[in-house]
Amino acid sequence: MGIPTVLALPFAAQGHVNPMMTFSQKLVENGCKVIFVNTEFNHRRVVSSMEQKGASSPDEESVLKLVSIPDGLAPDDDRSDQAKLCEAIQKTMPEALEKLIEDIHSKGENKINFIVADVCMAWALDVGRKIGIKGAVLCPASAAIFTLLHSVPMLIHDGIVDSDLGLTSTTEKRIRISPSMPEMDTEDFFWLNMGEPSTGKKVLKYLLHCAESFHLTEWWLCNTTPELEPGTLSYLPKILPIGPLLRSNDNDSKKIATTKSMGQFWEEDHSCMSWLDEQAHGSVLYVAFGSFTLFDQNQFNELSLGLDLTNRPFLWVIREDNRMAYPHEFKGQKGKIVSWAPQQKVLSHPAIACFVTHCGWNSTMEGLSNGVPFLCWPYFGDQLCNRTHICDELMVGLGIDKDQNGVVSREELKTKVEQFFNDDNIKPMSVGLKEKVLNNIAKGGTSYENLNKFVKMIKE
Structure with missing residues (x-):
């Protein structure tokens, strides 16, 4: 035929x-x-x-x-x-x-x-x-x-x-x-x-x-x-x-x-790639929550101010349909914000340290394929199971926890980022898994x- x-x-x-x-x-x-x-x-x-x-x-x-x-x-x-x-x-x-x-x-x-x-x-x-x-x-x-x-x-x-x-x-x-x-x-x-x-x-x-x-x-x-x-x-x-x-x-x-x-449903903003070129290797937090996650103003504020508190460079993807007002204290001068990113290219960039993610399976597979560890912040559906798998089975991520009101506080984000940078095992585990996955x-x-x-x- x-x-x-x-x-x-x-x-x-x-x-x-x-x-x-x-x-x-x-x-x-x-x-x-x-x-x-x-x-x-x-x-x-x-x-x-x-x-x-x-x-x-x-x-x-x-x-x-x-x-x-x-x-x-x-x-x-x-x-x-x-x-x-x-x-x-x-x-x-x-x-x-x-x-x-x-x-x-x-x-x-x-x-x-x-x-x-x-x-x-x-x-x-x-x-x-x-x-x-x-x-x-x-x-x-x-x-x-x-x-x-x-x-x-x-x-x-x-x-x-x-x-x-x-x-x-x-x-x-x-x-x-x-x-x-x-x-x-x-x-x-x-x-x-x-x-x-x-x-x-x-x-x-x-x-x-x-x-x-x-x-x-x-x-x-x-x-x-x-x-x-x-x-x-x-x-x-x-x-x-x-x-x-x-x-x-x-x-x-x-x-x-x-x-x-x-x-792609949205146009990718490639300007983030040249920005990443200017950052030190293994220094940037990549923050992206996929195509469904919606934050209310309060959670958006805590996330913004949490990124400031980490005092580290960040690349943050905020979709047009989830753009809230930035809190007036938000400085954001260490970061770059785009509305949609070429994620696979971003994750393969040497400047990326870790991936603050909703744990969607595509994002999980792309992170694993690039040896990038995760900070896990699931939103809905299968993402909660994926978080458990990343953290407990594969041991290449840390879970970000919500408080009693269901909010991730700025302090929690800062604490987990610091814990990640002080962890000597998580990066080698991620790199080892990358080899196996890509084989x-x-x-x-x-x-x-x-x-x-x-x-x-x-x-x-």
Whole structure:
């Protein structure tokens, strides 16, 4: 057969679009064509951030084509309301996806041979089955979170989770899904940490609906590596590690050169790179909380004044949609503030000392791949489990604690930064882990071989 065409379908959030885009670029590098399907709302954001950057959006003939379908929400609906988004996706997108595929096939230009769906969009495998197209799921979160989702029916059966998806009165504070896996704090289950209890439960109901389609594929791909989650991968060997999913930095291929930062919802501010060049090696705190975290004015003040108190240079990412008034005492003269950063480049810069992070899995993988230790300040969802993993299992981070009012105080931030700079073990641990993690994507590494196997299967 000719060049195979893969349809890639990420969940409609920045932390899902990024790894799916990186994976798509890897498929392109390995001789596939990709049709990348965003929601219309996110498609506009991605295209507009590329235009601001002056990147040419890939043309019709290109190997990576961006297309879109509606998410079922009105133009002014709040897409950060996860429950509302999931309900709309489930109602609207399966039909829209089927129609998109039929339209593509009727034009006869690119017959779709395979679908790669985000774990949170696994219903797409049913759409594929209807039309006779096989598929795979890609989990942009950890294997532990994948396993937790997969195990919810068992947890309900064992009386750990009740039928309303809350914890039962007899649930232990810490459980093991399997003897080989690290303990999990039941209060950290991702759906219990999404704001309103009803929000998390609605999201989990949607995800359990997605999980019903997992059996339609043998290919459960995950952005992780064997060293990071050995016990989990031995418990569910069906999960294939293909991580770390990192953007290619080789500019040989002109086709891929245009796609370097495709998939970003916001334009990256590269001025921070020359600022980093002026800082001493291992001196800068990189402070970034991903695409969802929202701070109120009080927490924003404590964070600002905490950064001043550390008396160290900092690079702080504050999204436009979370810009609060700076407290009048905030000096900030040691810092640089940007609205969105080229994170992988930043983390690989020798000036970076540590990463003050929300512990999203993409950020975690990028930090690990660059040997950068973490100061962990999770916001919601799976980030609480990730913090425990970073601090207790991998031992490459320190947790930042909230006070009794749920606020991280300026003094707490200063204390943890000082503790980090006085810790002689954390940096060597991070550097050692970086070597192991990166070996996976080098020729002959586990993730490299798994990806090759996958591409070979598509081509056959």
